[in-house]
Amino acid sequence: MTTFNSEDYKITKPFRLADYPTEVETSLKDKEKEKLLDEVQEPLSTWQDVLYAHNKYGVLICLQGMDTSGKDSLIREVFKEFNPRGVVVHSFKTPNSTELEHDYLWRHYLALPEKGKFAVFNRTHYENVLVTRVHPEYILNENLPNITHVEDITPEFWENRMEQINNFEKHITQNGTIVLKFYFHMSKEEQRKRLLRRLEEPEHHWKFSPGDLKERERWDDYMKYYEEAINKTSKPHAPWYIIPADDKEMARYMVGKIIWEELQKYTDIKEPDLDEKVKANFEVYRKQLEE
Template sequence: MSDERAERIADLIEPLRVRPGSTVRLARDFDPGYKARIRKKDGVELLSSGIELLADYQRRLAAQDTYGVLVCLQALDAGGKDGTIRHVMSGVNPQGVRVTGFKVPSAEELDHDYLWRYARHLPARGEIGIFNRSHYEEVLVVRVHPENLRRQKLPPAARDDEVWERRYREINDWERYLSDNGFKIVKLFLNLSKEEQRIRFLKRIDVPERNWKFSPADVRERARWDDYQRAFSRMLSATSTEWAPWYVVPADHKWFARICAAAVLAHTLIGIDPQYPRVGDETRRELAEVKRDLEREAPEGAAPDPYAKAGKKGKRSGGKG
């Protein structure tokens, strides 16, 4: 990985990063239509390059088996979370990636603390875990709809006016704990404009193949647009930290949102810089002995070692299998 390429990636995502300690107002600070003067026709090549880079680093991450990566995706309805996952992760080995979507909590989940159901799905070392919606629902949907807080069976003292500040602190502490233990956290908020959401809703209604993606509940949530914008702004202000910063990804242009998501994830993996494990002298001697045995088994007329003859190296697979 050239330093120049790493610098270009860092420069692209820097305007999206929420500076820890800053006070965010989405409408003022982040433009959903921003596209960094990149043309859409150049976007295909950029995304393809990013996907190739991610595939390489994911193989190394799995082989090193030391770090894990958790990607948290948040957005309003029609923000493009599913498409971002599908496109950005299209080149990686599925064995090394786990995607978890979080819906309405079950009765069992409500019988535990609010982080319990998320902790159960954290990635292992060597894996990339993706939360399609995440523990941040607990300070977004639950905040906009206080009736959800009442369903969580909290004692009265835990439902006072300080509940949201406590949750911000608890989430920050939890993410710090994960980071200290080798799990890097990538937090992406896909920032969609109200008008673009309206257009995407209409497309889901007008195109029969997309009808299944639309729910009347989506429109009811849209009526709470301003409430969600305030909740997102407070969340970004309170939980963008040095160890787990938020990136506000402009989502009105899907192709640019995917480039940005790939760039943020690549930036994280570049920072980890995972390496393939090196084998010791004893293992090398064992490999050389096994190689000689395999070469002696070659059929008459066949090359003893076709890879060595052709000067090729075998590809390494991602994942742990």
């Protein structure tokens, strides 16, 4: 397999995570997959320069997945050919005291890409309907009106929050931000192997956290809430893609190729024309430089 149909992984109707594979069947070797990614990186890098010159759109890439699903290494590999001035990566951790003094989307608004640039959210605003659903007690830190106990958090609260996220994404896309969202679909068994690797290989010890094992115990809850969130927030203007993540090399190629294919739909993004008066004086400028 050297190609795949991106639409097969795009969520356009209600779906079940259990129906999606965590690995793509392929006879390709890892080096061959890396070569395919290389072939995508070059035109993406060139397109980034055009985006920067056009200066009317920003691109937001959202990455979500369980611990060890490969988000960090994917960012390193997929975007390594980009001009550093044109891409910014944000990894959203537990909200700090300043962020908690604002609504939960505030810090994400601040991190949106400037026109002409890419922003990559490594973990995203969706943490606010994923981690907080598994641990609803975290909502109490937001100091919200009429919510003083976990029991105050009703199903309607989560419905409203999903709608707020949809409105947020609709607003930013209508104002020039291209939004693409990727869920890294990894099997529980593959996560077990990757966590063991962190324990067994000294150079990866620093990545291990006992907290990962606690979250792993809530695997089924996370799958349930991921499925619900994706079903309710995959829209034509801000689609979700389910990326089989057991094979890191294949996942990187798939994400890179999908980004490239989606961006090609924006045919109005072109290098701006040079002012005709400036063009008409090229010979004058050339003589000035030669002299």
